[in-house]
Amino acid sequence: QQQVKQSPQSLIVQKGGISIINCAYENTAFDYFPWYQQFPGKGPALLIAIRPDVSEKKEGRFTISFNKSAKQFSLHIMDSQPGDSATYFCAARLVGNKLVFGAGTILRVKS
Amino acid sequence: GAGVSQTPSNKVTEKGKYVELRCDPISGHTALYWYRQSLGQGPEFLIYFQGTGAADDSGLPNDRFFAVRPEGSVSTLKIQRTERGDSAVYLCASSLTLNLGDTQYFGPGTRLTVL
Numbered sequence: 001q002q003q004v005k006q007s008p009q010s011l012i013v014q015k016g017g018i019s020i021i022n023c024a025y026e027n028t029a030f031d032y033f034p035w036y037q038q039f040p041g042k043g044p045a046l047l048i049a050i051r052p053d054v055s056e057k058k059e060g061r062f063t064i065s066f067n068k069s070a071k072q073f074s075l076h077i078m079d080s081q082p083g084d085s086a087t088y089f090c091a092a093r094l095v096g097n098k099l100v101f102g103a104g105t106i107l108r109v110k111s
Numbered sequence: 112g113a114g115v116s117q118t119p120s121n122k123v124t125e126k127g128k129y130v131e132l133r134c135d136p137i138s139g140h141t142a143l144y145w146y147r148q149s150l151g152q153g154p155e156f157l158i159y160f161q162g163t164g165a166a167d168d169s170g171l172p173n174d175r176f177f178a179v180r181p182e183g184s185v186s187t188l189k190i191q192r193t194e195r196g197d198s199a200v201y202l203c204a205s206s207l208t209l210n211l212g213d214t215q216y217f218g219p220g221t222r223l224t225v226l
Binding site for chain 2: 032034036041042043045089091099101104
């Protein structure tokens with residue numbers, strides 16, 4: 001019940017295209033949903049986050065869509081760039097700021 | 112300013128040995144977390160500290176794993192009698208507080224290889 005399921009496992013997008021990564025959860029105790037970006041050899045870095053009482057949040061080219069009733073949320077990367085090529089993790093927060101991560105999506109943006 | 116730092120960046124040890132992994136959080140951050148990331152997986156929670164005390168150690172896989180944060184800043188993750196299955200990247204993160212919305216900032220990790 002504490003899992004966060006993430007798909008797809010990998011994604012190839014053309015430069016300028018839209019990258020979409022999906023996550024689903026079961027535990028209604030999750031109260032915050034961040035997305036992290038990780039480059040090889042680096043630690044994850046926060047990209048954007050959303051609270052469950054909000055259906056959408058946009059920051060620049062990055063948008064989170066959140067569907068509380070379906071217990072699903074997704075990351076959209078508009079105008080994808082080669083520099084966006086990285087591994088993306090969705091996560092969900094439990095009390096005490098403990099994060100449960102999805103398995104990750106390896107994104108490759110072809111120039 | 113300086114981010115979260117972890118030492119060593121790489122550690123190779125033999126099965127059965129003892130290892131210590133160090134984390135220096137961002138100055139002023141009261142909360143500190145340890146995660147383990149296996150190849151091709153997302154980080155998996157191990158333990159977190161609020162100040163000097165371990166507030167939640169439910170993610171530690173067994174009693175071979177132990178972590179301390181004696182002065183509320185630097186933390187050390189200790190692994191006794193290492194096993195090959197302990198090989199992973201150990202990530203440390205810190206946040207200003209435990210409040211909702213406080214960002215967890217991750218270090219680059221320590222890659223542990225147990226031969």
